[in-house]
Structures are given as structure tokens and as C-alpha cells.
Amino acid sequence: MGENKIRDQIEKSIKKYEDRVNAINEIIWSNPELSGQETIAHNTICEFFETLGSDYKVQRKAWGIETSFMIEARRGVDNLASARIIVFNAEYDALPNMVPVENTSPVKFKAAHACGHNLIASAAIAAFIACWETLKSNNGTGIVRLLGTPAEERGGGKLQLLEKGAYKGVNACLMVHPGPMYSDESIAAVSVTRSLASQRLIVNFNGQASHAGIAPWLGKNALDALVTSYVSIAALRQQLEPSCRVSGIVVHGGKAPNIIPDHTQAEYSIRAASAPVLKDLEGRVINCFQSGAQGTGCEVKVNNTRKAYWDLHSNPELCARFTYHMKGFGVKIVNELPEITDNPGASTDQGNVSYACPAIQPAFAIQSNKAMNHTPGFADAAHTPDAFKRAMACGKGMAAVGYDVLTNDVIAEQVEATFNEGVNKKAADIARHYEVKPPTDEQINQLAAAATEEISIRREQALGTLMASDDYLDRFKEFL
Secondary structure (H helix, E strand, O other): OOHHHHHHHHHHHHHHHHHHHHHHHHHHHHOOOOOOOOHHHHHHHHHHHHOOOOOOEEEEOHHHOOOOEEEEEEEOOOOHHHOOEEEEEEOOOOEEEEEEOOOOOOOOEEEEOOOOHHHHHHHHHHHHHHHHHHHHHOOOOEEEEEEEOOOOOOOOHHHHHHHHOOOOOOOEEEOOEEEEOOOOOOOOEEOOOEOOEEEEEEEEEEOEOOEOOOOHHHOEOHHHHHHHHHHHHHHHHHHOOOOOEEEEEEEEOOOOOOEOOOEEEEEEEEEEOOHHHHHHHHHHHHHHHHHHHHHHOOEEEEEOOOOOEOOOEOOHHHHHHHHHHHHHOOOOEEOOOHHHHOOOOOOOOHHHHHHHOOEEOOEEEEOOOOOOOOOHHHHHHOOOHHHHHHHHHHHHHHHHHHHHHHHOHHHHHHHHHHHHHHHHHHHHHHHHHHOOOOOOHHHHHHHHHOOOOOOOOOHHHHHHHHHOOOHHHHOHHHHO
16 A cells, blocks of 8 residues: 555544544643652553553553553564564653642642653554554554553653563664754754763762851761762863763752751762763762762762663664655654754653664654743643644654554664664674673573563664663673
């Protein structure tokens, strides 16, 4: 069947369910839930698909994660090892303390969808339904999944899903993300996006309390330790690469001004262009904490146990197909845009997914009156009818790309080939950074052999899945 016919089917499918998807969008936006607490979003989406009939197999609390879900439709699949699998990621967590609560004094703040995850979920739902209905109506074969990925903002839901095998054997993983309008406001979307690798550090300084007026010399000032570290990090920034980011806040600064603080806490986010550079940056920042503690006679403990978000590597072939189909749907899109593609600042756990399987996260613009993500103004922008319309347009593009990978052998092979090339390059880059040799085929085959028998993992997927975890860097020389 011709591509125009396929696009017509996708458009009709999304049009048929648009009002119901918009109702879900409204519920998610109106009930912002923090990472790991997204029960309303989880239940609303699952209940919707449970009304659509036996085509959709709904698994609540998927992969042992309380607010994750997996909804699957499949056709003509005898065994998972030979089936092509498409995954659409749905995010739905909100940001804390974003908008003021009315009539509160002192002013209190509440959560809001200031990163537009309601739109991400809506686009994924629409794409999933349209891809499946088009596959079914054309007697195609394969597996289509809608995966609920909670806790992107804080907690790394996709990292947990990766560890549990949710992306094992996946041929393409698709999602989109909203942002403010571009300098050329006629451009609606950008296919190729990148992100920074990131890590969160929780820092506790412990000193000795004392009366600040009577005997300050008996104290060990944990706030001084924190402030000295803060200033050291500020000085460090001028020697960092332009792509590196270090930002932090004081979580706890002491109990009272007349008591020498015996405990303080800071939280830092560090970002870098790649995983190895991030690890190096982490060491330099920790040195600042240690020097602040040593100079004030305090002790310091740094918690870096949250698994890192890796840099996003958009699959070139998937991006090219997304650009192609969005143009076919009448959307003005560019494959790359320097202000977006060349200057990443944000981080996402979709980056880790992009190491483990072919993945993309195109950006689409919404009218936000120049409000950036993670601001109250952007939360308002994510609730407009125009923003929802733009999300549905991206849903069409994703559905068409998913259909391509499921039904077109040439495209599926090109997607896998570009993924394999990217994984091997990343492995070589990491080895070069540490001045060691990349893992051998035998070592990678050992990892692949450890996979479940139900789904066989290709060599590069095995290597990529390993690189998607902190362990690849923490145990790099041991692994080799």
C-alpha cells in the first residue's frame, strides 16, 4: 500500500480517538503527580485501554514498578525472538513547587506539568493506537507497545525499566518532547535532538554544634564547609568545558542563627556531553566538597548512588523517517536545527535507552510566550488546545515511523545498521578516553548469552545495554 494511503489511515485513526486522548491529557495536566506517585495518570491510561477491547493487553504496575504500565498489541507473532517490536514511551510525571496555591499565607506552592509530560503521554497514546490499527488493517505482523515510563524528572524510571528488561529486543523506541518556539517560529518540530549526561549528588556536611555567641570556637561549622565548597565549585566552572553544567541548592543550612550548624545538606546536578566526561566532572566536584570539609574540620559524605542519565544518541535513520513523514502530514519540520541540535542543556533517561536500542526523542514547539521548560509559564502553555494539536501531529509522525520499521525490511535493517555503528563508535570513544581496548566479541557474546532465552539480544544491543548502565564505567577496566 502506498505511503499516502498509510498516512490517511493514521490520520483517521488519531482523529477517531482524539477527543478521548484529549480527555486523558486534561486529567493528567489537572492532576500533576510527582515522580513515582503517578497513580491517577497510570490508572486513567490503563482504564482507557481496557475499554477498547481484546486487541490491547493491559499490564498494570508493569515490570514490578508501581506506576509503570505496558499495553501491547500483536499480530502474527510466533515467538518473540523473531518478532519486530516497537515501543512508544509515555511520560507523565510533574515538577514540584512550580505554581502558587491561591489564598495561602505564607505562599505555598504545588506541582505542575511545567515540562509538558501530559503532551508526551498524549502523543504516545495516539501514536500507539494509530500504529496498531494501521498494522492490523493491512495484515502486518509485529508487536506494538505503549510503555508507561514514570519518574523521568526524578528517579530515572527508564533506568529501572532497562534493568528489568523492558527494552530487550526492541527494534525502535519513539517519543517526543515539547519546548518553547524556535527563533524561526514557522518551524514546528526538530527530529535530531541531543542531551547531556547527568548525575545528582546529595552532599551532607557534619560538624560540631556550639553557642554562636558564647563559645563559637568550640564549634565546627558545617555551613562554612558547604559555603566554601559552593565557592570552590563556582571557581571551578571557569575551567570546565562549555558543555559542562554544575548547579546546586542548599537543602538544609542549619537550625538557628545563634547555633553553629552541625549539619548541612546540599543537592547538586552535574551535566556533561558524554558519560566519561561526566565521571571526570563528578570527581572534580567531589574534590571541592572534600576540600570544604577539610578546611573547616568537618566531615562530608557524598551520595552519588542515583544512576546517571546518559547522553541521548538519536538514531539517524529513525530521525530521517520522522522528518519525512511529518512533512508528508503537512508539518514544517527540520531534521536538525543548530539552536536545538548543537546546544543541548537538558538531560533525560531516554539517553540511556538510546544506548540499548534504536531510539529518538524529537522536539516540538508550543507557543509559551517565551517561557522555558520548568517554569510556571510553560505549565500553562502545555494546557492549550494548540499545544495538544501539535502533540497529535507528532503522534502521526511517530505512528508512521513505527509502521515503517514493522513492515519495511530495508528500513528496519537501516535502523539497526545505524544503531550498530553508533554503539561501536561509543564503545571505541569510551575506550579511547580511558586509553584501553574496547571489549572483544567474545566478551560481548558472553553478555548476550546471559540474556533470557525468550528474547535473544543482538551483539550491539548487548553492548549498548551494558553501556547504558553505570556499571560499564565503574567496572570498565575490570570488565575488559
